[in-house]
Structures are given as C-alpha cells and as structure tokens.
Amino acid sequence: MLKELFVREAVKRGAELEGQELRLCGWAHRIRDLGAIRFVVLRDRSGTLQVVFKKGETPQEALSAALGLREEAVICVKGVLRRAPTREGFELLGRELEVHSSPLESLPLEVHDSTKATLPTRLRYRWLDVRNPKVSAVFKLKAWVARKFRDHFSALGFTEIFTPKIVATGTESGADVFPVIYFGKTVYLAQSPQFYKQMAVIAGLERVFEVGPVFRAEPHHTTRHLNEYHSLDIEVGFIESYNDVMDFVEGFFRRIAEESHEVKELLEEHGAEPLRVPERVPRVTMRQAYEILAEYGKKVPYGEDLDPEGERLLGNYAREKHKSDLIFVTEYPWKVRPFYTMRKEEEPQWTYGFDLLMRGLEVVTGGQREHRYERLRQNLREKGLKEDDFEYYLEFFKHGAPPHGGAGMGLERITMQLLGLQNIREARLLPRDTERLTP
RNA sequence: GCCGCGGUAGUAUAGCCUGGACCAGUAUGCGGGCCUGUCAAGCCCGUGACCCGGGUUCAAAUCCCGGCCGCGGCGCCA
Incomplete structure (x- = not known):
C-alpha cells in the first residue's frame, strides 16, 4: 500500500x-x-x-x-x-x-484541537498530538533549521564531526552531568561537545560543526530548559578575534531570515513573523548592556550576569532601537564564564565571550577560547578546578593549537523563538525533564 | 536547589475563599437517533469525574496534615 x-x-x-x-x-x-x-x-x-x-x-x-x-x-x-x-x-x-x-477506545486527545489540551496530556499522547498539523509544523521547522545549519556551514568549508556522548569528565564543573555506569566505571553523558570540537580544530580540521544531543542534569523548572536537547555547535580555527565567530553566527541567522519564505506556511501555522535581522546585528558589551538596562529601569549589579528579565529588556531594546530580533551581548564577566574562555588581555575580569539573544532569550553562547597551554592551566586554577581532572583536555594544547573560537546554539530554543512557542518542551518530540521519562 | 500555584468525567473547565439545597454545572468527545452539501455542521436522547491516605465536623469536592503527581518564577543555562 x-x-x-x-x-x-x-x-x-x-x-x-x-x-x-x-x-x-x-x-x-x-x-x-x-x-x-x-x-x-x-x-x-x-x-x-x-x-x-x-x-x-x-x-x-x-x-x-x-x-x-x-x-x-x-x-x-x-x-x-x-x-x-x-x-x-x-x-x-x-x-x-x-x-x-480504527481506534479501540475514545481518543484521549482531539487531534484537530490537541493544542487546547494541557502540555502534560499532549506529551503523554504525543503520537496523537503531532498528528495536528500545527504541531507537526514545529518539527518540520526544526528539521529545516538543522538542515540550514548543515548546509550553511558545510558550504563555508566546515567539516561535520560526530563526537562521543559518553565522556570521562564533565565539561565545565562536573556538577550538572548525568552519571552512567560504563563497564563498572562511573562516567557521564556529555553536557556539550566543547572539548572535542576544540580538539577537532587543533587536529587540523580547522572548521568543524556538529549537530548532536547534549545532557544537562539540572533540575530546572522553567519553560526554556530541557535535560536533553540538541546543540548546533561550530568551532573555527585561525580567528582574528571573537568578532569572527559572531560573524559566522550572524551569517547563519541572516540565512534563516532570508530563506524563511521556504517555511512560510509553517510559520503561518503559528502566526509567527519571519525573523528580523538588520544589516548589522547590534553587539553591545556587558558594560554597555548595564547602561541600556538602567535606561529601561532595570538595575543589574556591575560585573554580574543578566537575569531573564534583563534579557527580555535587551530584546525589547534591540527590537525598538535596531529593528532587530537579535542582539549580541559581548565581553561577559570572567566570573560567569567557563575556564576555557579567553580573557581580555588588558582587563582580565572580562572575557571574549558572547551570547546571542533572540527575541529576548539566550539562544547562542560562544567566544574565543584560550589556546595557550599555560594560560589555560592558570584559568583552571583560578576557577578552583583540579588540573588533573582536565589532563586529557590540556594535552590537546601541547602540540600546536591555533587561536580559535566557536559557539553552541540551542536548536529547540531557536525553534521555540522562531514560532513563538510558550514552552520549549513543545519543540522536542519527547522531552526529558526531571520527572518525564515516558513515552 | 529555593519559592509559589494546582490535581474535578476521555479532554478542557465551573464549583472550593464563605462546609449543607452538588446523588457536582458547562463545553467537547463517546454511544444512539434525525437529516442528500457539510466544513467549529445542526437538532434530540444517553454516557461519564471530585489524585491517594489520615484528620476536623452532625455534614467535606470545599477546612487541616502527610504523600504522590503536575505547572510556573528564580537560580543555572542553550
């Protein structure tokens, strides 16, 4: 048939x-x-x-x-x-x-109206929920974004890589990883391909990308976090500065915006406007962001990270003042960025790390990485981390590592923001959160 | 992790504050009936629920305690 x-x-x-x-x-x-x-x-x-x-x-x-x-x-x-x-x-x-x-029992969800049910019900009967064209549109759009990502970076000479998801140590602190038993040893599910994509650059591939799952063991209770999601990662060697990385990220989102006519019907299903990306996406330093937020009546303590409200307000600022759905926030404080981030030479309390906010939500994190062995060790020590735990990572930098940087983008967050979804779980076929393990 | 809100038919909800007239209302679904142009079809009949355990009380969907589950804000992050 x-x-x-x-x-x-x-x-x-x-x-x-x-x-x-x-x-x-x-x-x-x-x-x-x-x-x-x-x-x-x-x-x-x-x-x-x-x-x-x-x-x-x-x-x-x-x-x-x-x-x-x-x-x-x-x-x-x-x-x-x-x-x-x-x-x-x-x-x-x-x-x-x-x-x-033919259905054996009365349906727990009315397919044509499934989005009127509560999210737990929809997720429990996801095979019915997704029959609703409005819901399948989410996954068609998500697939389109992932395909654009692959197309875009492949065309720029990036090599797609496939890194291990079973790892010996956490990437950043080790506190938010899922332990698994691996032949009697406790190992972890990868919270990010960070170390391996850097290794691939150092290994001479120079420009790499990956589309793959990442796992976070944080017990979040929010509409924008998942314990398992897909990350779109890039890493580029021989950059002049982290602006080069932002240029790559910006280019990708510009492509999404320019080619959104391809998914016009999917966007319309959700009443979503195409992404607005101006000639030049605004890039403001964290210190400038504090000032902008002050004008919006929001006080963020100097040297601290933005909270969700601050991000929303910066999103408003970008939309109102720059007609942009995107805004980069740059030069994050060293104290809130991971040890592998490159610090500003003259002001080491700030870094060459950036975030990209899309309609007021953080969807990308990136920056220039520290490629100098001694500086890396120094950074580890300053973060209070044990060098021994990162020995295998440090070794990558012993045999010639180019200046490099990269970014990680949340596929579900991008999907969510493109369509205006209320909950990131809607952008995941079968979300995993603190309680939900079936179906 | 901290804080807040919630759990009523298959689904979505009203009722709870102010205990009794609630053998729990409404919509939709489901079952049956009528209808030869519907498209949120319509009309008629029927069906089906108070999360679990304990307590207070003459009386508990309603008040109190515990448990389980769900949702959200913050933290952290993509």
Missing part, C-alpha cells in the same frame, strides 16, 4: 487529475454525517482533502464502510476527484474504502 500520491499534490494537480480515479491514504481527520451523505476529511502529512460518500453516487459497500468509520482511523480511499466548494476547491467522491485500523 505504498503511497503514490499525497493529498497536497492531488489538490495542486487538481485541474489535471479532475475526473480521474485516485487512491489516497491517511487518517480520517473529521467526519460529518448527514445521513445519506457523509463527509470524511482525509488527512495525511501534506494536508487535508474532503472525501464524500453519498447515497446514489457511492457504491453500497463503501457507503456501509463509511458508516462505521471513526475519526483517526487509518484509511485508503479510491475515488474520483472533482471540483467542489470546499477549502481545497476539490473533493474526492468515494468509491472504495479500506479501513486499516
């Missing part, structure tokens, strides 16, 4: 296919029963089309089969395409109906 034709194509080629007998397969999306005439809206991954079973026109056998049909049954219909005053402009006059499987 391999499908030869999807609903959308049938409608698109309606003028040509009119009067022909077609076979379409999918789910019974809506059923409207008027007695001697029964409408079944057929839905597949591409769209919907009304099928009509009508006494006098539909053979008795198909008519009877249509009478017992339930919503969300999986069906194939053979029928004749004809013009009709429906949304699609066409309908299929049913001639034969095959029912491949």
Whole structure:
C-alpha cells in the first residue's frame, strides 16, 4: 500500500487529475454525517482533502464502510476527484474504502484541537498530538533549521564531526552531568561537545560543526530548559578575534531570515513573523548592556550576569532601537564564564565571550577560547578546578593549537523563538525533564 | 536547589475563599437517533469525574496534615 500520491499534490494537480480515479491514504481527520451523505476529511502529512460518500453516487459497500468509520482511523480511499466548494476547491467522491485500523477506545486527545489540551496530556499522547498539523509544523521547522545549519556551514568549508556522548569528565564543573555506569566505571553523558570540537580544530580540521544531543542534569523548572536537547555547535580555527565567530553566527541567522519564505506556511501555522535581522546585528558589551538596562529601569549589579528579565529588556531594546530580533551581548564577566574562555588581555575580569539573544532569550553562547597551554592551566586554577581532572583536555594544547573560537546554539530554543512557542518542551518530540521519562 | 500555584468525567473547565439545597454545572468527545452539501455542521436522547491516605465536623469536592503527581518564577543555562 505504498503511497503514490499525497493529498497536497492531488489538490495542486487538481485541474489535471479532475475526473480521474485516485487512491489516497491517511487518517480520517473529521467526519460529518448527514445521513445519506457523509463527509470524511482525509488527512495525511501534506494536508487535508474532503472525501464524500453519498447515497446514489457511492457504491453500497463503501457507503456501509463509511458508516462505521471513526475519526483517526487509518484509511485508503479510491475515488474520483472533482471540483467542489470546499477549502481545497476539490473533493474526492468515494468509491472504495479500506479501513486499516480504527481506534479501540475514545481518543484521549482531539487531534484537530490537541493544542487546547494541557502540555502534560499532549506529551503523554504525543503520537496523537503531532498528528495536528500545527504541531507537526514545529518539527518540520526544526528539521529545516538543522538542515540550514548543515548546509550553511558545510558550504563555508566546515567539516561535520560526530563526537562521543559518553565522556570521562564533565565539561565545565562536573556538577550538572548525568552519571552512567560504563563497564563498572562511573562516567557521564556529555553536557556539550566543547572539548572535542576544540580538539577537532587543533587536529587540523580547522572548521568543524556538529549537530548532536547534549545532557544537562539540572533540575530546572522553567519553560526554556530541557535535560536533553540538541546543540548546533561550530568551532573555527585561525580567528582574528571573537568578532569572527559572531560573524559566522550572524551569517547563519541572516540565512534563516532570508530563506524563511521556504517555511512560510509553517510559520503561518503559528502566526509567527519571519525573523528580523538588520544589516548589522547590534553587539553591545556587558558594560554597555548595564547602561541600556538602567535606561529601561532595570538595575543589574556591575560585573554580574543578566537575569531573564534583563534579557527580555535587551530584546525589547534591540527590537525598538535596531529593528532587530537579535542582539549580541559581548565581553561577559570572567566570573560567569567557563575556564576555557579567553580573557581580555588588558582587563582580565572580562572575557571574549558572547551570547546571542533572540527575541529576548539566550539562544547562542560562544567566544574565543584560550589556546595557550599555560594560560589555560592558570584559568583552571583560578576557577578552583583540579588540573588533573582536565589532563586529557590540556594535552590537546601541547602540540600546536591555533587561536580559535566557536559557539553552541540551542536548536529547540531557536525553534521555540522562531514560532513563538510558550514552552520549549513543545519543540522536542519527547522531552526529558526531571520527572518525564515516558513515552 | 529555593519559592509559589494546582490535581474535578476521555479532554478542557465551573464549583472550593464563605462546609449543607452538588446523588457536582458547562463545553467537547463517546454511544444512539434525525437529516442528500457539510466544513467549529445542526437538532434530540444517553454516557461519564471530585489524585491517594489520615484528620476536623452532625455534614467535606470545599477546612487541616502527610504523600504522590503536575505547572510556573528564580537560580543555572542553550
């Protein structure tokens, strides 16, 4: 029963296919029963089309089969395409109906209205929730972003890498990693490909990217955190400064904006506006950000990190003053950045680390890395970390490491912000959070 | 981790503050019936619920305690 034709194509080629007998397969999306005439809206991954079973026109056998049909049954219909005053402009006059499987119990979610249910219910019955075109749009858009990422950086000479997700130590502090038993030893799920992408640059690949899962053991209770998510990572050798890294990141988001017409329908499903990326995305230092926020009536203590409200306000500032959905915040304080971040030469309390805020939410973190062995050791010590724990990492830098930098972008956060989703869990097919492990 | 809010039919909710007229209302779904052009189809009939345990009280969906679960704000971060 391999499908030869999807609903959308049938409608698109309606003028040509009119009067022909077609076979379409999918789910019974809506059923409207008027007695001697029964409408079944057929839905597949591409769209919907009304099928009509009508006494006098539909053979008795198909008519009877249509009478017992339930919503969300999986069906194939053979029928004749004809013009009709429906949304699609066409309908299929049913001639034969095959029912491949039918719901055994009343549905815990109404597919066409699944987003009206609460998120826990939707996630519990995700296979029903995602049948809703508005929900599948999220995953189609997410896939598009990931594909753009691969296309964009591949074209710029980056090599895609695939690094281990089972690691011996945490990347940053080791406090927020999941331990796993590995042949009797306690090891961890990778919280980031950070060390390995740096190694790949040092290994002479120079420019690398990775799309892969990362794991964070923080017990978050927010709408923007997941314990498992996908990170879009890049790392570039031979940079002049961290501005080069920001240029790469900016170029990627500009591409997303410029090519958003490709996903126009997916955005429209959510009433989302295409991303606005101006000629030059604003780049403000943390110290400038404090001043901007002061003007917005928000006081952030000097030398401290931004809180979510501060990020939202900076997002407003970017939108109002620069007509931009994006804003870089640069020169983060050393005290809030990881040990591998390069510090400003003349002001070591600040770093060459940046974040990118998208519509007021942090979606990218990046910066220039410290590539000098002795400085790295010094940084480790200042962070109160044990050099022994990072011995294998430090070794990367012993045999010739170019100046380099990179960034990590949260795929779900980007998806969420592009569509205006209320909860990041919506951007994950099966989210993992503190309690949720099934399905 | 800290703090706050919540748990009522398949689903989404009202009722809780101010205990009794609530054998729990509404919408939708589901089952049945009517209808030959519906498209949020309509109309009629039916179906189905107070998270678990303990306590207070003549009386608990409602008040109190514990547990489990869910949601959110902050922290941390992408």
